[in-house]
Amino acid sequence: MTSVWDRVEPLLWHVEKPARYIGGEDGSFRDDKGPDAVRWLLAYPDTYEIGLPNQGLQILYGILNEREDAAAERTYAPWGDMEAAMREASVPLFSVESTRPAGEFDVLAFNLSAELTYTNVLNMIDLSRIPLHTAERGPSDTVVVAGGHCTYNPEPLAAFLDAIVLGDGEEVVGELNDVMAAWLATPAAARTRRGLHVALANTEGVYVPSLYTPRYADGVLVGYDVDAEAPATVDKRTVADLGEWPYPRAQLVPLTEVVHDRLNVEVFRGCTRGCRFCQAGMITRPVRERPKDQVLEMVRSGIERTGYDEVALTSLSTADFSGIGDVVAALCDPEQGVPEVAVSLPSLRVDAFTVATAASIQQVRRTGLTFAPEGGTWRMRRVINKLISDDDLYAAVDAAFSQGWRRIKLYFLIGLPTERDEDVVAIARLAANCVERGRAHHSKASVTASVGGFVPKANTPFQWHEMDSPSELHRKVALLRREARATRGLDIRWHDPDATGAEGIVSRGDRRIGAVIERVWRDGGTFQEWSERFELARWEAALDAEGLDLASTALRARGRDEMLPWSHLSAGLHPDFLWGDYESSLAGEGLEDCRWTPCYDCGACTTYGIEHVVAATAPPAGGSQGTGQGLDLTGPVTVELGTTHR
Amino acid sequence: MSDTPRGVSSPVLELPERLRLRYAKLGRVRYTSQRDLARVMERAMRRASLPLRRSAGFSPRPLLSFGLALPTGCSSRAEYLDLRLDHESTTSPGIRVVDAADIDPASLHRLCALLSAMLPDGVDVTAAAALRGPEMSLQEAVASCDWELEVLGVGPAEAAGQVERLLGADAVMVTRERKGREVADDLRPSILSLRVADRPARVLDGHGDVVGIDASVSTRPRGVRPGELCQALGDQVTLLGACRTYQWMENEDRTVRAEPLSEAGVACVGLPARTEVLGG
Numbered sequence: 017m018t019s020v021w022d023r024v025e026p027l028l029w030h031v032e033k034p035a036r037y038i039g040g041e042d043g044s045f046r047d048d049k050g051p052d053a054v055r056w057l058l059a060y061p062d063t064y065e066i067g068l069p070n071q072g073l074q075i076l077y078g079i080l081n082e083r084e085d086a087a088a089e090r091t092y093a094p095w096g097d098m099e100a101a102m103r104e105a106s107v108p109l110f111s112v113e114s115t116r117p118a119g120e121f122d123v124l125a126f127n128l129s130a131e132l133t134y135t136n137v138l139n140m141i142d143l144s145r146i147p148l149h150t151a152e153r154g155p156s157d158t159v160v161v162a163g164g165h166c167t168y169n170p171e172p173l174a175a176f177l178d179a180i181v182l183g184d185g186e187e188v189v190g191e192l193n194d195v196m197a198a199w200l201a202t203p204a205a206a207r208t209r210r211g212l213h214v215a216l217a218n219t220e221g222v223y224v225p226s227l228y229t230p231r232y233a234d235g236v237l238v239g240y241d242v243d244a245e246a247p248a249t250v251d252k253r254t255v256a257d258l259g260e261w262p263y264p265r266a267q268l269v270p271l272t273e274v275v276h277d278r279l280n281v282e283v284f285r286g287c288t289r290g291c292r293f294c295q296a297g298m299i300t301r302p303v304r305e306r307p308k309d310q311v312l313e314m315v316r317s318g319i320e321r322t323g324y325d326e327v328a329l330t331s332l333s334t335a336d337f338s339g340i341g342d343v344v345a346a347l348c349d350p351e352q353g354v355p356e357v358a359v360s361l362p363s364l365r366v367d368a369f370t371v372a373t374a375a376s377i378q379q380v381r382r383t384g385l386t387f388a389p390e391g392g393t394w395r396m397r398r399v400i401n402k403l404i405s406d407d408d409l410y411a412a413v414d415a416a417f418s419q420g421w422r423r424i425k426l427y428f429l430i431g432l433p434t435e436r437d438e439d440v441v442a443i444a445r446l447a448a449n450c451v452e453r454g455r456a457h458h459s460k461a462s463v464t465a466s467v468g469g470f471v472p473k474a475n476t477p478f479q480w481h482e483m484d485s486p487s488e489l490h491r492k493v494a495l496l497r498r499e500a501r502a503t504r505g506l507d508i509r510w511h512d513p514d515a516t517g518a519e520g521i522v523s524r525g526d527r528r529i530g531a532v533i534e535r536v537w538r539d540g541g542t543f544q545e546w547s548e549r550f551e552l553a554r555w556e557a558a559l560d561a562e563g564l565d566l567a568s569t570a571l572r573a574r575g576r577d578e579m580l581p582w583s584h585l586s587a588g589l590h591p592d593f594l595w596g597d598y599e600s601s602l603a604g605e606g607l608e609d610c611r612w613t614p615c616y617d618c619g620a621c622t623t624y625g626i627e628h629v630v631a632a633t634a635p636p637a638g639g640s641q642g643t644g645q646g647l648d649l650t651g652p653v654t655v656e657l658g659t660t661h662r
Numbered sequence: 663m664s665d666t667p668r669g670v671s672s673p674v675l676e677l678p679e680r681l682r683l684r685y686a687k688l689g690r691v692r693y694t695s696q697r698d699l700a701r702v703m704e705r706a707m708r709r710a711s712l713p714l715r716r717s718a719g720f721s722p723r724p725l726l727s728f729g730l731a732l733p734t735g736c737s738s739r740a741e742y743l744d745l746r747l748d749h750e751s752t753t754s755p756g757i758r759v760v761d762a763a764d765i766d767p768a769s770l771h772r773l774c775a776l777l778s779a780m781l782p783d784g785v786d787v788t789a790a791a792a793l794r795g796p797e798m799s800l801q802e803a804v805a806s807c808d809w810e811l812e813v814l815g816v817g818p819a820e821a822a823g824q825v826e827r828l829l830g831a832d833a834v835m836v837t838r839e840r841k842g843r844e845v846a847d848d849l850r851p852s853i854l855s856l857r858v859a860d861r862p863a864r865v866l867d868g869h870g871d872v873v874g875i876d877a878s879v880s881t882r883p884r885g886v887r888p889g890e891l892c893q894a895l896g897d898q899v900t901l902l903g904a905c906r907t908y909q910w911m912e913n914e915d916r917t918v919r920a921e922p923l924s925e926a927g928v929a930c931v932g933l934p935a936r937t938e939v940l941g942g
Contacts, residue, residue, distance in 0.1 A: 323705030
């Protein structure tokens with residue numbers, strides 16, 4: 017493989033942020049492997065500064081590069097100015113480490129964390145000069161694969177990907193490397209794409225879309241014809257013990273500023289709070305905690321190696337980590353050998369106890385405080401199983417303002433199932449009450465309420481539910497803004513409802529959406545996550561050209577018996593559990609966290625013979641969120657285990 | 663881990679409270695911005711356990727002050743940075759802050775090596791000096807700097823003609839965008855010298871002749887960026903690369919110029935600091 021640096025360099029004077037394209041991070045890999053090693057190019061389909069911190073890619077980068085028979089480099093989506101310069105100078109997509117062309121790698125592996133990046137995936141395959149469609153690729157073309165949270169409905173990208181991995185990648189990436197190595201060792205004449213596809217499909221957790229052919233009747237998906245050599249359903253992979261995988265061991269330290277520019281240590285994976293809108297919480301079950309000593313060791317060695325002055329303890333709800341008290345105490349104690357460091361907890365639980373924890377560890381430098389009540393009314397929060405009372409929120413906010421914070425951010429969703437206008441308006445009232453509480457402590461206390469539009473996602477209890485149209489979401493945003501106008505110190509921010517509509521198309525659509533994505537890309541629609549580059553009209557025109565529309569692909573409700581596009585792909589959750597939980601939701605019934613209460617058999621543990629790895633046997637003190645504690649204080653909520661699944 | 667302090671081998675490193683460093687920024691890393699490099703420096707200093715004095719407030723930052731900004735994409739053999747250490751800090755047992763008069767040059771040498779090892783490829787600390795008096799800040803002190811440019815779009819003879827024309831002109835106007843408006847500026851007062859370099863010419867595949875140009879530019883009335891010099895040389899001239907080779911302070915009657923490191927009495931290691939008597 018040969019570097020194209022000499023051709024890249026003259027372009028760098030003329031583009032914005034050239035540091036995006038030069039690599040040079042501390043912790044990056046220099047290829048010293050033998051010729052037989054499988055060459056991976058790990059790709060994030062957005063800019064360098066968004067993609068570099070992605071922990072999924074960094075974990076795989078570390079695991080692959082520790083193997084003798086694998087070598088992994090990285091690439092990111094070139095921004096529009098660089099893409100234009102590359103195309104004009106006939107420079108292909110290249111790796112940031114050795115500036116080698118993407119098409120010379122054996123595997124191009126994408127992380128899919130956001131659906132609106134899909135047009136960038138197509139653009140990057142094209143810039144790599146790899147045939148865009150799997151069907152056009154021959155035995156010597158780079159193999160294009162993907163993993164990440166979005167793969168639970170991969171159908172919109174089915175035509176472009178050779179294989180898709182479901183679930184945790186730590187173990188399966190090695191198995192994929194073995195399959196690739198064997199295939200590459202086969203004499204070229206005997207090598208076929210189909211042979212590779214069959215071998216990949218017989219690797220647990222790997223979905224090969226070319227072996228599954230969708231069938232439609234009256235414009236509706238009715239089933240898949242499954243190749244005789246492929247399994248009928250593909251199950252996700254789950255790492256049983258996170259303690260066995262202390263990755264990334266050498267987190268990359270970039271030369272230029274990126275998002276989440278700090279040390280990140282994952283304290284647990286999975287969440288069983290059971291928030292019904294939350295795809296991440298559903299597909300990553302069960303909870304697997306990292307041993308607290310390992311967390312401390314990863315913080316200590318990571319800070320020492322990187323020189324960062326901030327560490328984030330990451331998970332879906334870090335205050336629920338059994339070892340949080342001990343870890344925090346150790347990080348605050350200079351005798352424990354961790355240099356002075358700011359600790360951030362990116363996902364706070366909404367209660368005063370959590371705020372006290374945050375305050376005790378943020379003596380060095382105060383980062384922002386964010387809470388996510390998600391719904392404006394208790395009724396709404398019962399429907400989505402985010403069981404926070406108004407009083408929980410007020411207690412958390414009081415604690416935060418009294419501990420010296422002056423600005424608080426609240427996250428809400430609109431367009432939730434059963435939502436009424438009063439639920440939307442209540443968001444502004446709730447936030448205004450928080451401002452008023454803040455004023456008791458500081459005259460300039462302020463609250464930012466960020467509002468996103470809800471997209472019901474695959475493998476959640478709401479996967480059958482309809483979603484609000486962009487115009488309905490626009491109406492609700494206007495309603496909210498009108499209500500919030502009178503409150504000084506309250507700032508309402510909202511996600512563009514048009515972008516939510518497009519996210520619905522690619523999250524909920526079937527394989528026919530591939531042609532829509534291709535049209536949007538060919539029309540110049542890259543970087544659709546960036547509001548300045550997004551236009552819903554492009555998506556609507558593409559749908560129209562394919563004989564489809566927003567209502568039937570994204571918005572409409574699905575029946576219980578309808579074939580969902582992702583019905584052959586499993587996160588372990590029983591469809592009956594999801595349907596039962598959906599019905600409970602519509603009845604306003606809550607469901608407790610199964611970490612601390614008896615199992616209700618969602619399927620995530622029993623299907624795969626694994627279980628929670630949680631050090632504490634009792635729920636954390638000080639809050640009611642999902643733990644069943646204190647629910648009686650705030651009115652009647654039925655929480656009847658055993659009646660929710662039938 | 664052993665009992666030796668992080669990043670520092672024994673014996674204890676004795677450093678002055680105020681330090682000026684010279685560093686080079688060469689190779690790929692030149693595509694980082696000045697702001698990026700400041701962050702890289704901060705991390706390297708934390709890894710080296712330097713007890714940096716920090717600003718007050720909710721978000722304390724280390725007190726580092728950089729001199730003239732280096733434009734993104736330009737390399738340099740002569741960048742400078744002032745920093746202050748905290749006597750009272752207890753977080754760095756391997757470092758002791760002592761009076762500037764007592765500094766052993768070997769300590770400064772060790773500091774250069776320590777930081778260079780913590781910095782990315784292409785960034786190296788090449789000199790360190792104790793600051794002891796009421797030195798001017800780098801921003802105030804530096805009067806001029808020297809550049810080596812590489813330009814495309816003209817041959818050596820044509821470039822020499824352009825240089826002559828430019829030096830003979832009363833005014834050299836360039837335009838730039840400022841707050842969304844085009845502003846025209848005269849560069850001529852800031853151009854101290856300009857000539858086609860006598861380095862051997864080379865040809866870049868697909869781009870033609872690469873011509874070297876040496877420039878010396880004043881920081882007042884305004885600094886001149888390499889890209890602006892190129893613009894002044896002609897529309898067809900584009901910049902391939904630029905390296906800052908020196909930054910200079912001047913004495914009052916402008917007869918002597920010296921590197922910001924080499925004020926009388928400061929200790930200095932690494933590449934020797936340079937002082938020049940300017941021809942009358």
